[in-house]
Amino acid sequence: xxxxxxxxxxxxxxxxxxxxxxxxxxxxxxxxxxxxxxxxxxxxxxxxxxxxxxxxxxxxxxxxxxxxxxxxxxxxxxxxxxxxxxxxxxxxxxxxxxxxxxxxxxxxxxxxxxxxxxxxxxxxxxxxxxxxxxxxxxxxxxxxxxxxxxxxxxxxxxxxxxxxxxxxxxxxxxxxxxxxxxxxxxxxxxxxxxxxxxxxxxxxxxxxxxxxxxxxxxxxxxxxxxxxxxxxxxxxxxxxxxxxxxxxxxxxxxxxxxxxxxxxxxxxxxxxxxxxxxxxxxxxxxxxxxxxxxxxxxxxxxxxxxxxxxxxxxxxxxxxxxxxxxxxxxxxxxxxxxxxxxxxxxxxxxxxxxxxxxxxxxxxxxxxxxxxxxxxxxxxxxxxxxxxxxxxxxxxxxxxxxxxxxxxxxxxxxxxxxxxxxxxxxxxxxxxxxxxxxxxxxxxxxxxxxxxxxxxxxxxxxxxxxxxxxxxxxxxx
Amino acid sequence: xxxxxxxxxxxxxxxxxxxxxxxxxxxxxxxxxxxxxxxxxxxxxxxxxxxxxxxxxxxxxxxxxxxxxxxxxxxxxxxxxxxxxxxxxxxxxxxxxxxxxxxxxxxxxxxxxxxxxxxxxxxxxxxxxxxxxxxxxxxxxxxxxxxxxxxxxxxxxxxxxxxxxxxxxxxxxxxxxxxxxxxxxxxxxxxxxxxxxxxxxxxxxxxxxxxxxxxxxxxxxxxxxxxxxxxxxxxxxxxxxxxxxxxxxxxxxxxxx
Numbered sequence: 001x002x003x004x005x006x007x008x009x010x011x012x013x014x015x016x017x018x019x020x021x022x023x024x025x026x027x028x029x030x031x032x033x034x035x036x037x038x039x040x041x042x043x044x045x046x047x048x049x050x051x052x053x054x055x056x057x058x059x060x061x062x063x064x065x066x067x068x069x070x071x072x073x074x075x076x077x078x079x080x081x082x083x084x085x086x087x088x089x090x091x092x093x094x095x096x097x098x099x100x101x102x103x104x105x106x107x108x109x110x111x112x113x114x115x116x117x118x119x120x121x122x123x124x125x126x127x128x129x130x131x132x133x134x135x136x137x138x139x140x141x142x143x144x145x146x147x148x149x150x151x152x153x154x155x156x157x158x159x160x161x162x163x164x165x166x167x168x169x170x171x172x173x174x175x176x177x178x179x180x181x182x183x184x185x186x187x188x189x190x191x192x193x194x195x196x197x198x199x200x201x202x203x204x205x206x207x208x209x210x211x212x213x214x215x216x217x218x219x220x221x222x223x224x225x226x227x228x229x230x231x232x233x234x235x236x237x238x239x240x241x242x243x244x245x246x247x248x249x250x251x252x253x254x255x256x257x258x259x260x261x262x263x264x265x266x267x268x269x270x271x272x273x274x275x276x277x278x279x280x281x282x283x284x285x286x287x288x289x290x291x292x293x294x295x296x297x298x299x300x301x302x303x304x305x306x307x308x309x310x311x312x313x314x315x316x317x318x319x320x321x322x323x324x325x326x327x328x329x330x331x332x333x334x335x336x337x338x339x340x341x342x343x344x345x346x347x348x349x350x351x352x353x354x355x356x357x358x359x360x361x362x363x364x365x366x367x368x369x370x371x372x373x374x375x376x377x378x379x380x381x382x383x384x385x386x387x388x389x390x391x392x393x394x395x396x397x398x399x400x401x402x403x404x405x406x407x408x409x410x411x412x413x414x415x416x417x418x419x420x421x422x423x424x425x426x427x428x429x430x431x432x433x434x435x436x437x438x439x440x441x442x443x444x445x446x447x448x449x450x451x452x453x454x455x456x457x458x459x460x461x462x463x464x465x466x467x468x469x470x471x472x473x474x475x476x477x
Numbered sequence: 478x479x480x481x482x483x484x485x486x487x488x489x490x491x492x493x494x495x496x497x498x499x500x501x502x503x504x505x506x507x508x509x510x511x512x513x514x515x516x517x518x519x520x521x522x523x524x525x526x527x528x529x530x531x532x533x534x535x536x537x538x539x540x541x542x543x544x545x546x547x548x549x550x551x552x553x554x555x556x557x558x559x560x561x562x563x564x565x566x567x568x569x570x571x572x573x574x575x576x577x578x579x580x581x582x583x584x585x586x587x588x589x590x591x592x593x594x595x596x597x598x599x600x601x602x603x604x605x606x607x608x609x610x611x612x613x614x615x616x617x618x619x620x621x622x623x624x625x626x627x628x629x630x631x632x633x634x635x636x637x638x639x640x641x642x643x644x645x646x647x648x649x650x651x652x653x654x655x656x657x658x659x660x661x662x663x664x665x666x667x668x669x670x671x672x673x674x675x676x677x678x679x680x681x682x683x684x685x686x687x688x689x690x691x692x693x694x695x696x697x698x699x700x701x702x703x704x705x706x707x708x709x710x711x712x713x714x715x716x717x718x719x720x721x722x723x724x725x726x727x728x729x730x731x732x733x734x
Contacts, residue, residue, distance in 0.1 A: 420574075424534060429571045432531050433581075433641065434559040434588035443584065447575030447624070 012269055012304075015239030018104045018209050022128065025082040027212060031055065034182055037082050041151040041185075044158060054171035054181030061175045067338035068367040068399055069307050071243070071280065079245060081183045083128040083210035101125075101132050108236060109463075110205045121232075122147055124204040126217060129185035136200055144193040145229075147202050150218055153189035160191055164222055168251040168288045168315070176247040176309075177284040180216045187217030187248065192227040192258075201457055206235040206246075208268075208279070214245035221251070223258035225291065230261040232460055236304070239269050241277045243306060248283045256291030256318065261299070263456055264312075265464055268304035273362070275334030278306025285312035286342075289321030289350075297324040298341065299455045301464045306335060311369065313342030316350035316378075323352040326452040330468065331364025331396070340370035340401075345378040345411075354385040357449050360396035367399040374411040382412045389419045390448050392441070420448075442468070483544070484509050484680050485530075485649055490541035491705075492522075492529050498539065499525040501705035507649070512681040514691055514716065517702035518724040523684045524568060526702070527653040530682075531565035532558050545649065559585075560592035562648030566638035566655050573625035578637065579607070581625045582644050589645060607644065614643050614670045631658040639670050650674075651682045656690040668693030688720040701727050 025036060034055055038048040063074070085098060097112065105112050105125050112125050112133040122136035124147065131149030140147050146157060154161050171181035188204045208215050223229050235246075246268060252260050262285075271278025281304075287296035298312040314323030325341035343352035358366040366389065374381045389398035398419055406413065422444055430440035446453070446465055453461050483506040492500040499522045507513050517523050529536045530543065532555035543550040550558060573581060586606075587597040598606060611618055616636075626634050635655050642650055652671070656664055671681065671694050683696065691699070691713065699715040700707045701724070708727050709715065719727075 423571075425569075426571045426573065428531075428533055428555060429567065430573070430581075430585075431555040432559050432565050432567075433585035433645070434556055434592070435584060436556055436588075439584070439588075443576055443581070444573060447573055450575035 012239055014108060014236035014267065015269055016107070018100055020098065020100050020209070021086040022210050023084050023086050024080050024210055024213065027080045028077045029079070029081060029183065033081055037183060037185065040082065041154065043151070043154055046162065047154055050166070050171065051182050054178050055183075057172040058175065058178035058182055061172075061178055063175050067309050068365070068369075068401075069309065069336040069338050071307055074245060074280070076179075078212070080210070080213045081216065082185060083213040084130040085127060085132065097133050101127060104207065104209070105205065108205065108207065110234070121201045121203050124149060124188045124202075126186050126204060126206045128208060128210050128213060128215065131186040131188075140198070140200065143196050143199055145196060145198050146189065146191040148189055149186045150184075150189040150220060151186055153220075157189070157191070160222065161189065161220065164251070164253055165220060166251075168253060168286045169249050169284050174284060176282040177249050180218060180247050180249045180284070184216045184218035184249065187219040188221075188231075189219070190221040190229060190231060192223045192229045194224045195226045196224075197227065198229040201230050201232060203232045203234070206233065208244060208246065211242065211244075214247065216246075217248045219248070219250040221260060221262070222253045223255065223260045223294075225255045226257045228259045230263070230457055232263040232265070232457060234265045234267065236267050236269070239272075239277065243271075243278060243280055245280045245282065246305075248285075250283070250285040250312075252287030252296055254287065254289050254291060254294035254296050254321075257293045258291060259295045259297075260287060261297045261457075262287070262312070263460060264298075264300040264302070265460060265467065266300065266302045266304050266308075267467060269306075270304050270333055270335045271306040273333050275306065275363075278335070279304065281305035281308045281310065283310040285310060286315065287313070287323070288315045289318050289323060289347075291321070292318040292347075293320045294318050295322040295324070297326070297455070299326045299452065300328070301452070301456070301467065302327070302329040302337060302339065303467050305337070308335075308337040308339050310339050311342050311371075313344065313371075314352065315344045315346065316352065317346045319347040320349045321347055322350070324455075325352075325354045325356070326455045327355070328357045328359070328449045328452045328464075328468070329366055330359045330361070331366045332361040334363045336365045338367040338369055340368045342371040343373070343383060345372075345374045345381040345383070347378060349380040350378055351382045352384075354383070354387075355451050356387045357452055358387070358389045358398055359392065359445060359448070360389070360398050361392035363395045365397045365399070367401065369401045369403075371403040371405070372413065373405040374408050374413075376407045378408050378411070380410050381408065383414065385415045387415075387417045388448065390445070391419065391421045483507060484546065485550070485682075486544045487530075488542050490526075490529070490543060491539040492525055493537045493539055494525065494535055499705055500529070502541065503702070503705070503707055505700065505707065507680045507682060509680055510675075510677040511698065512675065512683065512694065512696045513698045513700065514683045514685060514696040515700050515702055516685060516688070516716065516719055519686065521702045522705045523686070523702050524653055527565060527568075527651045527682070527684050530651060531555060531563060556588070560589055564642055564645055564647030564650045566635075566642055566650065566652045568653040568655075568657065570626050570634045570638055572627045572629075574627055576625050577622050578625050579603070579621040582607070582621075582641060585641070585645060610644050614673055616640065616670075632660065632663040635659055636663065636667060639667050643670065643674060646679075648678065649680050649682065651684070653684045654686060655683075656685055656687065664690065665693060688716045691716045703727055
């Protein structure tokens with residue numbers, strides 16, 4: 001099997017550091033630091049109060065250790081909670097963005113200059129703790145779509161933020177969500193008004209650059225009645241020996257007949273072969289199908305991070321609402337992932353679909369953890385779950401923990417699971433037809449992930465396929 | 478049979494798998510356009526010979542040489558052998574989930590075309606190319622949009638191997654027990670297709686346990702492999718003799734000699 005393993009270990013391609021003058025708040029966390037962050041963002045009093053409330057709660061909470069992952073203690077006082085490039089543009093004028101930042105995002109495949117923008121995709125580029133550019137804001141405004149950094153939305157659309165922030169993921173939801181609520185910096189805010197189909201794909205790219213910092217972004221997306229939006233996030237970070245913490249919160253709200261499609265291509269630095277360095281990706285993502293006939297669909301392709309801990313879920317409150325979760329999670333090197341979803345059925349005739357594909361290579365450990373809960377009032381609820389695991393090599397692991405809690409006897413539940421192994425025989429078969437061993441692995445893995453990739457927006461499906469190829473290169477050979 | 482240069486020339490080939498020596502000195506020469514059959518009892522090393530010529534990594538060559546088009550075949554990676562025109566129809570074809578037969582075949586064909594310096598075929602060109610090939614062998618395209626071998630019956634899997642052979646047009650086609658698990662109708666279809674694909678520029682090495690496939694495909698040479706050595710070679714009539722007498726008399730003969 002050594003030949004297969006040789007392929008998965010490909011050097012991380014986004015590990016460069018941008019040499020830029022940054023303002024970094026000294027390490028440590030206390031109420032003064034939170035006041036400082038709030039002041040830097042020019043926030044109203046209510047926002048600061050909310051943060052402090054979250055912080056005081058967090059102090060009473062303890063880090064969860066039930067996930068199937070192993071890591072040393074995190075010193076929360078050794079992390080800096082705010083880092084921003086010194087030369088920041090004034091709002092509405094992308095021309096003033098530091099050329100080094102423009103070059104950084106260009107190198108990551110995210111052009112933010114006026115002339116080179118991606119067609120059909122509006123991008124919010126977040127560098128450490130701040131958003132440096134958001135494209136197509138004016139064009140989207142013509143449709144009434146608000147797409148801006150959340151710090152700007154707190155100032156300019158306080159009513160909306162105040163109404164929805166923390167309604168899906170409360171400030172005291174869990175340890176990392178509470179930490180995020182206290183110290184969150186930038187992330188995106190999206191509001192799509194009634195009856196509007198958002199004309200562009202919305203996308204946020206998160207880049208960690210500064211060392212000894214964490215990134216704590218917060219995203220809030222509201223799809224008003226009868227609206228539709230497709231949103232995609234991407235992320236990467238430099239290669240460092242230290243572990244950096246990324247604890248984000250994402251909240252989605254879909255009102256009557258609204259649809260939100262949320263896609264993630266996660267490529268944080270995974271650490272080296274020995275498991276040194278890499279991002280701790282401890283993220284809380286949840287959507288609420290608040291309205292009747294609403295739909296929230298999560299699609300994630302997770303190839304990065306040293307440790308991933310996330311369960312993008314849906315609260316299916318509105319009658320006939322639909323929740324979907326499509327996931328590809330890859331762990332190679334010494335990566336660990338404990339990821340899956342939660343589908344909470346409250347409304348009548350609510351439906352959920354879960355398709356999870358876990359790929360383990362190298363010494364990676366991949367855990368699917370999912371909860372499907374059918375509450376008493378959820379007459380006629382349905383769930384279909386499919387969990388497939390693929391093993392490449394014999395030093396990795398795949399684990400599945402599906403939790404099912406049904407409190408209404410009319411529910412229909414289906415669960416399928418499989419585990420397969422890419423074997424020398426499969427690779428040999430394809431090589432015997434003229435494909436290189438890299439192409440052979442990539443073909444087998446892509447076939448395995450097909451049901452998830454077809455859920456990605458066209459523009460990103462290609463990117464996901466490529467990323468998967470890169471992260472598995474060197475695992476076979 | 479002695480005229481012309483050999484396309485494949487195997488000399489003194491000794492091969493082990495998991496530490497056990499299976500082939501104990503095989504000599505074999507196949508010229509362009511010839512059809513050779515390798516017969517032998519179970520465990521004689523027939524499949525080992527097929528796999529090692531295709532380059533399966535589980536097999537270790539202990540000694541001997543194999544020259545293909547004058548080049549050292551054993552020194553080439555499996556994909557290099559494939560691109561040079563060596564094709565193995567597998568005894569146990571593997572399933573590739575989520576990848577259609579058509580996509581898989583186009584990728585394989587394009588890998589071969591790149592090697593030959595020819596332009597790659599896009600999906601539309603490939604479809605036309607495929608239609609011509611299918612027509613030539615009288616097959617329909619019902620297998621093309623199904624995932625590679627997934628949910629295929631044993632017979633369908635074997636037919637799919639022959640379909641790939643027809644599309645990839647190798648110079649040396651090795652058929653590893655393609656007849657096993659086929660009912661008589663499927664066997665006839667496969668044999669007819671192989672006969673259609675016989676060409677002056679294409680040689681076949683057909684590995685089989687039973688003589689029945691050779692009722693439909695007439696080989697130029699029949700070899701009997703027993704205990705890792707070729708103990709007898711002859712014309713097509715040798716296959717009939719084996720059918721009548723079994724393998725034991727040859728094994729005994731080999732031991733005496």
